[in-house]
Amino acid sequence: MAAAPARNIGNWWFAAVLIAALALWFAGKGTVPWAFDYPKAWMIPAMQWVGGFSKWLVDQAHFGLFTFKELTRFLAGLVDFPYRIVLSLLATGFLEGQGSAAVQIVPPLPWWAVTIIAALFGHWAGGRKLALFTTACFLFLAAFRQWDSAMVTLASILVAAPLGTIGGILLGVACYRWPLFQRLIAPVLDLMQTMPVFAYLVPVLVLFGFGPTAAIVATLIFAMPPMIRVTLLGLKGVPGEIHDLAAMVGCTQAQTMWRVLVPAARQSLMVGVNQVIMLSLNMVIIASMIGAGGLGFDVLTALRRLDFGAGIEAGFAIVVLALVLDRLSQAAADKLGAPQASTEGRSFVQRHPHGVAAAAVAVMAILLAYMAPVLQAYPQALSVSTGAFFSDVVAWINVNYFDALEGFKNFILLNILVPAKRLLFTVPWIGAVAVLAALGFKLGGWRLAVLAGTLVFLIAATGQWEKAMITVYLCGTAVVLATLIGVPVGVLAADRERLWRGVQAVIDTLQTLPSFVYLMPVVMLFRVGDFTALIAIVAFAVVPAIRYTVLGLQKVDPSLIEAGRAMGATPWQILSRIRLRLALPDILLGMNQTIMFALSMLVITALVGTRDLGQEVYIALTKADIGRGIVAGLAVAFIAIVSDRLIAGAAARQKAGLGLA
Numbered sequence: 001m002a003a004a005p006a007r008n009i010g011n012w013w014f015a016a017v018l019i020a021a022l023a024l025w026f027a028g029k030g031t032v033p034w035a036f037d038y039p040k041a042w043m044i045p046a047m048q049w050v051g052g053f054s055k056w057l058v059d060q061a062h063f064g065l066f067t068f069k070e071l072t073r074f075l076a077g078l079v080d081f082p083y084r085i086v087l088s089l090l091a092t093g094f095l096e097g098q099g100s101a102a103v104q105i106v107p108p109l110p111w112w113a114v115t116i117i118a119a120l121f122g123h124w125a126g127g128r129k130l131a132l133f134t135t136a137c138f139l140f141l142a143a144f145r146q147w148d149s150a151m152v153t154l155a156s157i158l159v160a161a162p163l164g165t166i167g168g169i170l171l172g173v174a175c176y177r178w179p180l181f182q183r184l185i186a187p188v189l190d191l192m193q194t195m196p197v198f199a200y201l202v203p204v205l206v207l208f209g210f211g212p213t214a215a216i217v218a219t220l221i222f223a224m225p226p227m228i229r230v231t232l233l234g235l236k237g238v239p240g241e242i243h244d245l246a247a248m249v250g251c252t253q254a255q256t257m258w259r260v261l262v263p264a265a266r267q268s269l270m271v272g273v274n275q276v277i278m279l280s281l282n283m284v285i286i287a288s289m290i291g292a293g294g295l296g297f298d299v300l301t302a303l304r305r306l307d308f309g310a311g312i313e314a315g316f317a318i319v320v321l322a323l324v325l326d327r328l329s330q331a332a333a334d335k336l337g338a339p340q341a342s343t344e345g346r347s348f349v350q351r352h353p354h355g356v357a358a359a360a361v362a363v364m365a366i367l368l369a370y371m372a373p374v375l376q377a378y379p380q381a382l383s384v385s386t387g388a389f390f391s392d393v394v395a396w397i398n399v400n401y402f403d404a405l406e407g408f409k410n411f412i413l414l415n416i417l418v419p420a421k422r423l424l425f426t427v428p429w430i431g432a433v434a435v436l437a438a439l440g441f442k443l444g445g446w447r448l449a450v451l452a453g454t455l456v457f458l459i460a461a462t463g464q465w466e467k468a469m470i471t472v473y474l475c476g477t478a479v480v481l482a483t484l485i486g487v488p489v490g491v492l493a494a495d496r497e498r499l500w501r502g503v504q505a506v507i508d509t510l511q512t513l514p515s516f517v518y519l520m521p522v523v524m525l526f527r528v529g530d531f532t533a534l535i536a537i538v539a540f541a542v543v544p545a546i547r548y549t550v551l552g553l554q555k556v557d558p559s560l561i562e563a564g565r566a567m568g569a570t571p572w573q574i575l576s577r578i579r580l581r582l583a584l585p586d587i588l589l590g591m592n593q594t595i596m597f598a599l600s601m602l603v604i605t606a607l608v609g610t611r612d613l614g615q616e617v618y619i620a621l622t623k624a625d626i627g628r629g630i631v632a633g634l635a636v637a638f639i640a641i642v643s644d645r646l647i648a649g650a651a652a653r654q655k656a657g658l659g660l661a
Helices: 003-027 046-059 068-092 111-126 128-143 147-177 179-194 197-208 212-236 240-248 253-264 266-282 284-290 295-305 308-337 353-371 387-400 402-425 429-444 446-461 465-494 497-512 515-526 530-554 558-566 571-608 613-623 626-657
Strands: 094-096 103-106
Touching (some): 003 429, 068 094, 128 147, 147 179, 147 253, 147 308, 179 212, 197 626, 253 266, 266 284, 295 308, 308 387, 387 515, 402 515, 429 626, 446 626, 465 571, 465 626, 515 530, 571 613
Antiparallel strands (some): 094 103
């Protein structure tokens, strides 16, 4: 009975605050100028604070016998050592000397040897079909002349993924063992997952220098949080009977954790490993901006030259690499999670036939490549390329449909983007703080109200309000358009299995394509500007809108649909009043993910002329300005966190209203 009065209080308070904010808005800047332009005297000098602290940390901080800079360089060396070994095996060979004077003393593994070893791993993990799929993917990389760059990228992944996995498991175990540590690290994980990746690069560049090692460190920061969360969830999901069994046999705390609980959660942990690999691949292009090289550098170079053909080939190479690593990691998770046959009485070769075969192939391949270098590279005569075709297609569209494209662009600009931008620029910061705090109270109580109000206030108080409004206007417009496209597509595909398989193939490709690849055709067709950014963001962010709509509709209990039919409901009534209503919590979560995707893509679109927070982060990266980059990145993270919490609160209320909570 207490919930109804609390809800009524929330409704009345929200209505009162909204009326007050609207009154302030209509009063205009001339009446209360400080409510629209945050006074400079009240500004929080966060940029100076962060910049000064980072300068002190790099130049003056000492830890006894070494400085902080020496510590970061030592950590970089620890990462660099395994990376150089893997890179030598896959791409460069083992070298003697430095720079242009280096001499190759041992060649790298030839393309055919890497393909055979990957196929052997696929056969061990998933059988013949996975082995053939793995072979086809690696042959694609070789045939399309992407092998060298793909091996550089693969070397980074093979180092970043194990380090991210080990670090994530250790921190996840610490969160499980010490709840206080979990509560302390949770906000840090939220920031790590919502802050733009460009913002990571600025301090990493200053602390770890320019090069592939710094790129791997940035990748670890980006990819480790999901592993921490998955480890914590996996350990919490271990049945109580297993805990009791460990206690009965007298296991110590350490033995219970590492010999009982962690093996019991192995299936969940392998899902986390898969996420680390995928997120590491998402970083390959952005990390190339600080020296990672590989396929990411190829895409970035193609974007700078507006060479769509070269960019799409490198982008598809990343997709192929992502697909094969995804399938291999998932198959390995299933393999390790299944009961293992007894190997008692068998020799080492019988117990590990695939590993022995892979080692033999590697040794034989290096010897053959050393004696006959012609076996090292894929034959040039057998290579293919579609780059010229894709470039010609975009050029043909430009020549024949320029007027139509320009008309469409101007229509969207004049009727949607410009009015939305002008509207948001007139929003008083204090009114936005009050309305979002009131909405937070209505949806989640005082904690959410304080969180939403405080974070929005900090955006204004650090001087980021105007650029934040540009971010909100672009992101908000893109999310609305992506939802208007994604929800109908999801509704159409949910009940049509063949259509859903086709749509799923398309959105899986869209989700694995590097975000930079979206920019190239759009820039070539529409030039730079807000409209270009909007199209790229919608194309990138529409995926979760479709996926979650289908998920929500497919989860609806069939008996409820049959009951509606029995009562004489039309197909439209069943869809609108039963299925969509019950699926609304999932659709709201899909909108939440759409916002996250849009914000992550918005930072990338800084390269095509936007003037939002993403541009601030990008400028900070080019100038190595840690204070500017961190503050702008935090503003983006605050927008993401506020939208995430408010939509999650709305979804929870919707579930409670439908009796699903």
